[in-house]
Amino acid sequence: xxxxxxxxxxxxxxxxxxxxxxxxxxxxxxxxxxxxxxxxxxxxxxxxxxxxxxxxxxxxxxxxxxxxxxxxxxxxxxxxxxxxxxxxxxxxxxxxxxxxxxxxxxxxxxxxxxxxxxxxxxxxxxxxxxxxxxxxxxxxxxxxxxxxxxxxxxxxxxxxxxxxxxxxxxxxxxxxxxxxxxxxxxxxxxxxxxxxxxxxxxxxxxxxxxxxxxxxxxxxxxxxxxxxxxxxxxxxxxxxxxxxxxxxxxxxxxxxxxxxxxxxxxxxxxxxxxxxxxxxxxxxxxxxxxxxxxxxxxxxxxxxxxxxxxxxxxxxxxxxxxxxxxxxxxxxxxxxxxxxxxxxxxxxxxxxxxxxxxxxxxxxxxxxxxxxxxxxxxxxxxxxxxxxxxxxxxxxxxxxxxxxxxxxxxxxxxxxxx
Numbered sequence: 001x002x003x004x005x006x007x008x009x010x011x012x013x014x015x016x017x018x019x020x021x022x023x024x025x026x027x028x029x030x031x032x033x034x035x036x037x038x039x040x041x042x043x044x045x046x047x048x049x050x051x052x053x054x055x056x057x058x059x060x061x062x063x064x065x066x067x068x069x070x071x072x073x074x075x076x077x078x079x080x081x082x083x084x085x086x087x088x089x090x091x092x093x094x095x096x097x098x099x100x101x102x103x104x105x106x107x108x109x110x111x112x113x114x115x116x117x118x119x120x121x122x123x124x125x126x127x128x129x130x131x132x133x134x135x136x137x138x139x140x141x142x143x144x145x146x147x148x149x150x151x152x153x154x155x156x157x158x159x160x161x162x163x164x165x166x167x168x169x170x171x172x173x174x175x176x177x178x179x180x181x182x183x184x185x186x187x188x189x190x191x192x193x194x195x196x197x198x199x200x201x202x203x204x205x206x207x208x209x210x211x212x213x214x215x216x217x218x219x220x221x222x223x224x225x226x227x228x229x230x231x232x233x234x235x236x237x238x239x240x241x242x243x244x245x246x247x248x249x250x251x252x253x254x255x256x257x258x259x260x261x262x263x264x265x266x267x268x269x270x271x272x273x274x275x276x277x278x279x280x281x282x283x284x285x286x287x288x289x290x291x292x293x294x295x296x297x298x299x300x301x302x303x304x305x306x307x308x309x310x311x312x313x314x315x316x317x318x319x320x321x322x323x324x325x326x327x328x329x330x331x332x333x334x335x336x337x338x339x340x341x342x343x344x345x346x347x348x349x350x351x352x353x354x355x356x357x358x359x360x361x362x363x364x365x366x367x368x369x370x371x372x373x374x375x376x377x378x379x380x381x382x383x384x385x386x387x388x389x390x391x392x393x394x395x396x397x398x399x400x401x402x403x404x405x406x407x408x409x410x411x412x413x414x415x416x417x418x
Contacts, residue, residue, distance in 0.1 A: 105142075105143045105146070108140075108143045109143055109144075109146070109147035109149075109150075112129065112130065112133055112143065112144055112147060112150055113147070113149055113150060115129040115130075115133070116129050116130065116150065116153070117129065119153075120153060120182050120184075120212065120214075121153055121154060121155040121182060121183065121184035121214065122153045122154055122155060123155045124154070124168065124169075124172060129150070130144055130147075130150040130151065133150075145175060148175065148176045148177040148178070148179040149176070149179055150175070151172055151173065151175035151176040151179075152176040152179040152180065152181050152182060153181070153182045153183075154169060154172055154173060154181070154182075154183055154184070155183075155184040155186065156169050156183060156184065156185050156186065156203070157186050157188055158185065158186065158187050158188060158189050158200060158217075159188045159189045161200065161203075162189060166200065166202040166203065169202075169203075170202055170206075173206045176209075178209070179209075180209060180210070180211035180212075180230060181206060181209045181210045181211065181212070182210070182211065182212035182213075183206065183207070183210050183212070183213055183214070184213075184214040184216065185203070185213070185214070185215050185216065185217075186216045186217060187215070187216060187217025187218055187219075187220070188217065200220065200223065203223070204223065207223070207224065207228055208228065208229070208230065209230060210228060210230060210231055211230055211231060211232045211233065211252070212231075212232065212233040213228065213231055213233070213234055213235070214235040214236075214237070214257075215234075215235070215236050215237070216236075216237040217237070217239055218239055228250060229249060229250060229251065229252070230252060231250050231252060231253050232252045232253060232254050232255065233253075233254070233255040233256075233257075234250075234253060234255070234256050234257075234273075235256070235257035235258075235259070236257070236258055236259070237259050237260065238258075238259070238260035238263060239260070239262075249274075250274055250277070251277075253273075253274055253277050253278070254277065254278060254279045254280065255278065255279065255280040255281075256273055256278055256280070256281055256282070257281075257282040257284070258271065258282070258283050258284070258285075259282070259283070259284035259285065260284075260285050260286065261284070261285075261286060262286060263285060263286060264285055264286050264287040264288070264289075265283065265285040265287070265288045265289065265292055266289045266291075266292055267289075267292055268292060268295060268296065275296065275299035275300045275301075276299065276300065276301050276302060277302065278300050278302065278303045279302060279303055279304050279305070280303065280304065280305045280306075281296070281300055281303050281305070281306050281307070282306075282307040282308075283296065283307070283308045283309070284307075284308075284309045285309070285310070286310065287310055287312045287342065287343070288308055288309070288310060288311055288312065289312060290311060290312070290326055290345050290348055290349050291326055291327075293308055293311060293349070294326060294327060294329040294349070294352065294353065297329050297331050297334070297353070298329050298331070300331070300333075301331070301332075301333060302333050303331070303333055303334060304333055304334060304335045304336065305334075305335065305336045306334055306336070306337050306338070307337075307338040307339075308338070308339055308340070309339075309340035310340045310341065310342035310343075310366060311339050311340065311341055311342070311343075311345055311346065311349065312341075312342060312343035312344070312345045326348055326349070326351070326352045327352065328352045328353075328354070329352060329353055329354070330354040330355075330356075331353075331354075331355055331357075332356055332357055333357060334355050334357060334358055335357055335358065335359045335360065336358075336359065336360045336361075336362075337355065337358060337360070337361050337362070338361075338362040338363075338364075339361075339362070339363050339364070340364045340366060341363065341364065341365050341366065341371065342366045342367070343371070344371050346363070346371070346374055346377075347374030347376075347377040347378075348377075350374055350377035350378050350380065350381040351377050351380065351381075353381060354381070354384050354385050355381075355385050355387055356385050356386055356387055357387065357388075358385060358387040358388075358389055359387070359388055359389060359390050359391070360389075360390060360391040360393075361389060361391070361392050361393070362391075362393040362395075363393070363394050363395070363397075364395040364396065365394075365395060365396040365397045366396075367396075368396040368397070368398075371397075372399050373394075373397050373399035373400040373403070375399075375400070375403045379403075379406070379407075379410070382407075382410055382411065383410070389411050389414060390413065390414065390415060391414075391415050391417070392407065392411075392414060392415070392416045392417070393416075393417040393418075394416075394417070394418055395418075398418075400418070401418060404416055404418075
């Protein structure tokens with residue numbers, strides 16, 4: 001690689017000296033002329049000087065030849081890069097041209113919908129869709145603001161809303177017009193030292209348009225009264241097992257998720273839902289007693305998909321609860337059941353549960369091989385249910401492997417995943 005400083009020195013130096021300075025002027029002799037002997041020293045000095053100059057000029061010529069090769073290569077690269085930039089320029093000019101505005105607003109709005117974050121509840125951000133779409137150009141802003149479905153999903157922090165009176169969230173949801181809403185409400189406020197009641201009545205009319213609501217944290221008294229009749233999916237994340245009761249009817253409710261990673265569920269006294277309407281149910285607690293689970297199954301007469309975590313025996317010394325015999329429970333609607341097991345209790349559940357419509361069963365043991373596989377109870381469950389079981393998945397329990405052949409004989413066509 002040529003040093004830029006060296007190349008600059010060559011280009012700036014007086015390489016091409018005037019010819020008069022390269023020709024001796026003190027005498028004028030031809031090669032055939034007689035030269036006095038006293039001039040020989042001067043002639044030899046000129047010869048020595050010219051040899052040195054020739055060597056220097058040859059070095060400069062080699063340097064420049066090398067530099068020219070490099071410059072030609074750089075020039076070719078620059079031309080190639082210029083062609084790419086020119087193509088990009090023409091492409092983006094075409095995007096910004098009036099012809100781009102001829103794309104139907106409905107189609108552009110559908111494209112915008114594909115740009116939304118992959119979540120059910122969008123957190124407002126200037127750098128993400130849909131907010132960022134309003135900052136590109138006037139046309140895009142107009143299309144984004146006139147596409148209600150872009151604004152139909154929102155994650156709300158009550159702490160953030162309390163500082164602004166909810167204005168930011170209200171403006172967002174108002175853009176959704178009459179489209180059904182999907183809202184997550186995070187109750188992240190500490191009300192222990194608060195003298196004034198929490199003012200979130202601005203939220204009530206939007207909850208009335210919700211088809212999907214996720215409430216995260218302690219409930220707010222009376223907020224959901226007569227305001228959630230359009231709800232089809234309801235999710236509650238408990239900080240503790242608070243009372244969950246929605247006095248107003250929910251004729252469209254079909255899916256429910258109840259979860260708390262720090263509390264156990266040993267009864268339904270604090271939970272009042274229209275269980276008989278549900279088609280999908282997910283229960284995720286630190287521990288779920290078998291009796292409570294069976295009670296839920298008995299109430300959910302139409303449910304098709306059930307997931308429960310984490311099932312356990314009812315006789316737990318640390319709970320101080322009295323143990324009762326499990327009651328036989330039959331559910332004719334469950335097609336898919338997923339059970340996460342953290343303690344002994346799966347065998348007792350199989351002894352009393354009958355699921356004639358079951359097609360898929362997934363069982364996950366949280367502690368590998370800590371509890372034996374309840375082969376006898378499972379076989380009795382399958383025989384009693386007479387279910388068309390097609391898929392059986394058992395995770396982290398090798399004790400079931402020795403019984404797989406027997407299960408395949410009981411259920412021809414069964415697919416087993418271990």
